[in-house]
Amino acid sequence: MRQITIKELLRLGWKEAQLRWKPEWPVPKTPHDLTKRERDQKYEICGSADLVIFADTSGAAHALQIIFEFKAPNIDAGKAQLMRYLSSEPMAKMGFWTNGSASLAIYKRHSADWVVVEGAKLPQPGDDFSRAPDKPPTWNSIRTPTEAELSAVLRRIVATVVVSDAAVNRREDQLRELLHIVLVKLENDAVFSRSSRQDDAMDFRLYGATEDRVTRTAEKIREQFKDYFSRQRTRIFLPHDRHDLLLTDQTIYSVVSELWPYRILGDKIDLLSKAFQTFRTSALKSGEGQYLTPLRVVRPAIMALDITSSDKVIDPACGTGGFLIEALRQVAAKEFPKEEEAWNLIKWANDNLYGIDKDDIGVKLTRAMMVAMRDGSTHVLLGDSIRVNEWPTKYTRLRDEIGQNQTPFVLEQFTVVVTNPPFGEDLKVKAVDCRAAGYTISNHAAMKGPGKYVDLEIGLVYLELAHRLLRRGGRIGIVLPETYFFSKKYRWLPGWMDGRLKLRGMTNIAMEAFEEFCRAKTNFYIFEKVGDGDKAAVATISDQED
Incomplete structure (x- = not known):
């Protein structure tokens, strides 16, 4: 029956690359197994579909469209098997059973809302496999997705x-x-x-x-x-x-x-940020060293910084706004839990939450989520936070809100800087840009005296930017590769930090936290700004081997 059906599907216009039957498609057993599959991990199955059709030729789970079943002996058994498979495959729109003399199509309208059509014809390319509900959906009738x-x-x-x-x-x-x-x-x-x-x-x-x-x-x-x-x-x-x-x-x-069937803005607001960043990473971002900061890192990081309504907070590489959103959530929960206190939260967010990113899609998404969560969108800014020397001419809103026309271009006004900057061995800020923006950390890294600068990893440049943004006594929370603090290559770094930053805490981040995007061992570091260092000092470090 399977081979007859395949032949007819090809005649109807489906591409052979859209069909899979060898090997049969394994269907995840539970939602947890579905998540494991999404992460390319081993997972248990509840069975294997005789034949599946994809919306494209990728053969990927997100493109799964139709599930076929031929093994079930009768229409009732076929219906039960298809419902089981369709319940475990959220992206599949339709199930089809036939034994040659009878047929059945099942359309998945909602989580457990089925449209059953007996005697159905085989699906054709271009068919609409969606089914509108009988009644318009309400918030109480849609659900939060995994x-x-x-x-x-x-x-x-x-x-x-x-x-x-x-x-x-x-x-x-x-x-x-x-x-x-x-x-x-x-x-x-x-x-x-x-x-x-x-x-x-x-x-x-x-x-x-x-x-x-x-x-x-x-x-x-x-x-x-x-x-x-x-x-x-x-x-x-x-x-x-x-x-x-x-x-x-x-x-x-x-x-x-x-x-439409999902609550994409619900109690778990990080879901949207996570999902959106996932495909942005695969499409645009991985080559730029920008990786999603998982909620299991964001939440304890913000808790460790103990942000209150007395703080003024900025994330200079905000991406899709994970740190800012969590800061807003925690301050709301701790200080403004009652509805009548909403105005106080809105005022604090409008005055004291700032974010910067080069990506206009990320900026708009962050702004929209902040508005939905009680505002804060006013100061999510588009621009290059690193090249501060370009703020006066190219990024004038950055200049007007957090900078000035003359060196050092940045105003010390924040009490908290929290960020997960882009990182990667080959992702560096050029020496000429470090010189133009006045980054002393690049001069120290050169280890060759005044006027000498080197190309430097962008994460370390963000560390100095964070220092510049802070008032004295303010704190930095930053995700950085741990090699910066242990490798001999960076033996100059403690000298630059002396008189500028003091380590106040460190949280280990397991490598699997970023496993979907990169394989780098990182930690979350908390520093206090203790001063501006010796601005007159020349960065010189002996080349003598330890």
Whole structure:
């Protein structure tokens, strides 16, 4: 039966590379096993599907579309087996059973919401495998996804939906447009998660009947984005952004079909940051040494810094805002837990939370999440935080908010700097840029006297930037490779730190914390700014071997 079905599927237009039956597809046994598969770890299975079809030719789990079953002896057994497999495969949209004389199609509409069609015909390329719910979804009817689910959803959207859009071709533009739809979803979640709105029909959903669902849905989402853009233009968007969604109606519809069943802004706000960073890393960031800081690192790091409403905080390499979001969450929980205290939290966030990143998508995502969590978006800034000498001319908002026109270009105004800077052996700031920005740490690393600078690892340059941003007595929390403090190559570093920074604490970070992105042993270091060092001293270190 399998070979007959495969032959017919190929005749209908499916590509052979979209089909898999040798070997059969292993289906994870539990959600925990699903997460293990997402991390490329060994996992237990509940069975293997006779045949599967993918949305593209990647053969990847995020592209899984249809599961076929032929082994079950009758329609009831086939239905039960398909439901079991579909429940364990969050990305699969449809199951199909046949024994040659009877057939059954099952569409997965929600977590346990099935549409069963007996006597169904074989699926064809271009069929719409999504099924709208009978009633408009509410906050109480959608659910919080697991980390693996949300990561897979976003991978699927990028790899199989947005990438094939006929109107937007550049990868960066595709991700920007996808983010704009995600922003609409974030805003929708923020509004309908309020206690008074949890039973109201959500706006971010599928609209229309079968014959006009694509155009009606796209039309509604375009309206929602235009409204969101007009209200948040100066707080979230950048000057080059426009109020129109550029993706085609079909792409918008497909994205909404994937996202509407999930609470992507819920109690576990780190899920979105994690999932979004996962595909950004694979698409754009790994070559730039930027790696997601996992929540299991972020949360204890912020706790160790003991941030309060008396602090002014900045992350000069904020990425998708993990440290800033957690700082806001912890201050809210400790000092402003009551709803009537919300205004105090908003004021603190607006005045005292700052972030900088070169990536406009990360900046917009951070801004949107901060707004949804009680603001703080006002000072999430786009620009190059390292090349401070360019702030007066190229990054004027950085100059206006945290800098000045003359050297050292940076104002000492923060009590906490917390960051996970990009790192990598080959990721360095050139000597000429270090000289122009006045980074003394590069001069010390040269070990050749005044006026001599060397190309230096960007993480170490961030260490000096953090020192410059701080008031005396302020504290730095920074993720750095431990080799900086143990290798003979960096024997000059204690001399530079003397009179500037004093180590106040260190937390070990297990290597597997960054296993999805890199293999580097790092620690979270806490330093106190004790002074400015001997500015007149010449960095000289004996070349004598130990």
